[in-house]
Amino acid sequence: MKDVNAENIEFLSSGVIAPVKKWGAKWSLWAVHLVTSCCGVELAHAYASGYDAERWGSLNFGMMRQTNLIIVEGTITKKMARALRITWEQMPDPKFVILIGACGIEGGLFWNSYHITRPWKIIPVDYFVPGCPPTPEGLISAIRALQKKIERGEAKTTAEFREADLEKILGKGEKERKPPKPPLKIEPKPEIKIEPREVEWEFGKELVAKLSSKLPFAEVFVIDKNRVYIKSESKFYRKVAEVLEKEGFDHVKSLNVIDVLHEKKFIVECSVSSYSVKELMPVIVTFSVEISRENPRIKSLIDIWPSIDYQEREMHDFFGVWFEGNPWMGNKFLLAPEVETPLRKDFKLEEPSYVLEG
Numbered sequence: 225m226k227d228v229n230a231e232n233i234e235f236l237s238s239g240v241i242a243p244v245k246k247w248g249a250k251w252s253l254w255a256v257h258l259v260t261s262c263c264g265v266e267l268a269h270a271y272a273s274g275y276d277a278e279r280w281g282s283l284n285f286g287m288m289r290q291t292n293l294i295i296v297e298g299t300i301t302k303k304m305a306r307a308l309r310i311t312w313e314q315m316p317d318p319k320f321v322i323l324i325g326a327c328g329i330e331g332g333l334f335w336n337s338y339h340i341t342r343p344w345k346i347i348p349v350d351y352f353v354p355g356c357p358p359t360p361e362g363l364i365s366a367i368r369a370l371q372k373k374i375e376r377g378e379a380k381t382t383a384e385f386r387e388a389d390l391e392k393i394l395g396k397g398e399k400e401r402k403p404p405k406p407p408l409k410i411e412p413k414p415e416i417k418i419e420p421r422e423v424e425w426e427f428g429k430e431l432v433a434k435l436s437s438k439l440p441f442a443e444v445f446v447i448d449k450n451r452v453y454i455k456s457e458s459k460f461y462r463k464v465a466e467v468l469e470k471e472g473f474d475h476v477k478s479l480n481v482i483d484v485l486h487e488k489k490f491i492v493e494c495s496v497s498s499y500s501v502k503e504l505m506p507v508i509v510t511f512s513v514e515i516s517r518e519n520p521r522i523k524s525l526i527d528i529w530p531s532i533d534y535q536e537r538e539m540h541d542f543f544g545v546w547f548e549g550n551p552w553m554g555n556k557f558l559l560a561p562e563v564e565t566p567l568r569k570d571f572k573l574e575e576p577s578y579v580l581e582g
């Protein structure tokens with residue numbers, strides 16, 4: 225059998241069979257599943273029974289090797305960027321890309337976030353659909369526009385941007401243009417106030433009395449109905465957890481770290497509740513400790529509440545807090561390899577700048 229060579233490919237794209245090939249490609253735009261953000265809901269809307277995008281021969285498909293379209297749905301993070309490029313590279317030619325959502329175009333509401341990329345720098349895009357969220361009608365019109373492009377024979381293996389004459393648009397000369405400063409007001413020394421509050425909650429008073437007797441080294445108080453707060457020194461962090469677990473608080477709701485930059489400290493805050501003790505079910509107890517920002521280390525609670533594992537890993541990624549005893553420490557859980565502790569207040573965001581050469 226003769227090999228498929230350049231001559232055969234040329235015959236397919238411009239010979240007598242070309243119109244059939246174009247017709248086939250036009251009515252079989254199969255989009256690889258690559259849902260990255262909330263724009264994915266709009267994609268689902270476009271393909272659900274209401275709009276039924278399958279009427280135009282477009283069908284979402286699971287395997288990139290049998291697909292010819294990527295619909296990039298909104299945000300692409302630094303970690304996801306590699307997967308996007310690999311997916312695109314594995315698709316057969318001719319292949320097309322539609323990018324939907326403000327996040328994919330210029331970052332959208334995450335425009336100055338530590339983890340965001342511009343997907344059009346990673347793969348070539350044929351059509352952009354703006355909006356936050358974009359509409360299903362917008363996506364369908366992009367599919368229709370792509371079909372017309374294929375019909376006209378413009379479809380290429382790799383789309384290219386048209387060159388814009390920036391000198392004409394922006395004037396002559398070399399100047400650096402910076403995006404506007406983020407619209408943020410940063411309070412240099414924000415106050416963190418957690419105070420007792422008088423509320424009508426008899427059970428809360430009994431609970432506070434009981435916990436106070438078992439935790440004499442800690443401050444225990446009610447901050448709202450069904451909400452109890454416990455403050456202690458960091459050396460008692462595990463002890464507080466052990467007492468709460470014995471009292472019936474059997475799961476962790478959340479683990480947070482607050483960066484108090486001006487006081488050079490982190491506040492580690494853990495909230496727990498109960499699924500097994502009826503009276504405790506509506507109650508959330510939050511216990512917090514302060515640790516140094518220079519060497520932020522604290523004991524892990526993984527053996528008391530195994531479900532805290534992922535939250536400790538997240539806080540390790542975002543703030544660099546080391547949870548002693550959690551075997552994951554030292555690895556990256558959520559972040560791209562080059563990103564370090566992005567939720568610390570002194571983390572420097574990449575500032576995009578545009579240089580006009582003329």
Ligand code: SF4
Nearest residue numbers: 263298325326327356
């Ligand atoms: S553009 Fe809006 S809807 Fe789409 S991913 Fe971004 S935030 Fe979500």
